[in-house]
Amino acid sequence: MAKSKLQLELKKKTGFETLEKEAMLNLLRTGDQFQNRYGRLFREHGLTSSQYNVLRILRGEGKPLPSLEIADRMIQVVPAITGLIDRLEKQELVSRERCVEDRRVVYIEITPQGLKLLKQLDKPVDDLEKSLLGHLSQKELKELSRLLEKARTSV
Template sequence: MTPLRDEIQQRRPFRSLEEEAALNLFRTVSVIEEVMSDFLREHGLTPSQYNILRILRGAGDAGLGRNEIGERMLKRAPDMTRLLDRMEAAGLVLRQRSTTDRRCVPTLLTEKGRALVDALDKPNAALQDAQFAHLSHGQLLTLIETLTQIRERLTAR
């Protein structure tokens, strides 16, 4: 196991255990994101686009408005409108203005978008299994609980 200090070639010790933990987390997220980006690029998607496809699949036939999608994103997308424009141009989603409330423009998953997100379920699960297979069930539960505690403390402001 290579310590982070060696991996990033840092000569001095970390300022604190908290700093070392935070930097380890940032580095790990960066590596996971890189692997996921490479995987999705092979299928013509970005992580944000894949996240939107998953969100819309979960939303069902009614779809969701732009702001609702943005609230459910794992990582905030700065320009949701342009992102949805590109996905619509690719035939993955469809936006339809409501006939009862013109302010409401739900985004729906197209058949092409559903087929793509469905097709990625098994390969994505295999990728995640490979990333975390070396951890025990208990370690995974501890990781989830620890990350949840950190996130809740930071978002409780």
Template sequence: MPPPGLLDELKKREPFESKEQEAILNILRTSDLFHNRLGRLLREYNLTGSQYNVLRILRGEGKPLPSLEIASRLIQVVPAITGLIDRLEKQELVSRVRCEKDRRVVYVMITPKALDVLAQIDQPLMEMHRRLIGHLSPEELQQLIDLLEKSRQAVTNEDS
């Protein structure tokens, strides 16, 4: 028996106005569910999703980055990157270093404490990814990735 559709989940009486509407609402509903589960896990480490994202970017880059560069790489757009970095600095997870060539540029550097926290999160996060979406086959996962990237590209092209 197939899982209940969004129409049933939302207890909607009338059909969706279009397949596009149904698809967008499915994406938003799924995103919200995933976001809540991931948020619960990250709260165990005193992090928000955005804070984790900054640390993940810095660890992956392996060197300090300007805060605007970090902002451009975030999964979710954050209007106040400075405040986000302030909170991470207060937790001693990042530090700031001024550029010697251009004093207006501030680099953000990940701390050893943050690397330890990320190392603790890595395994539980991978397990959560498997629980959330590991029931799909590799082919289905690739198809999902391709479709989402294609949809995101259309929006990106529209904005440019």
């Protein structure tokens, strides 16, 4: 039986024990490679992927959000949302305001500087996404999304 592309990439002498294992390793390897490319792009602009994600969430919402709501919407789970927001605030990309009714709630708002940085990143992010996935057809992209969503239903 011919070796799979992943088997060749990993220089694995024998086949995978199960199709689930091969699919999982393919998913992890692809995710790692994509994350590295995004990380490089964001580092050029003084951000991490998680910081970019916070800014993207705030811009998309169009109004301040409680920090715990931001944490719930993150692509990757962030154990320390407060520290992440601290760093964004230090860069003057977000601002904080305590809720008057409930002092435990802190609202986070993207600043004009944060919006400007996201605007600068829009084209490079689009270009990166096209370079990573542009060789797939619209039908393949829809199927990929469908399969990934289906895979997450067991979580």
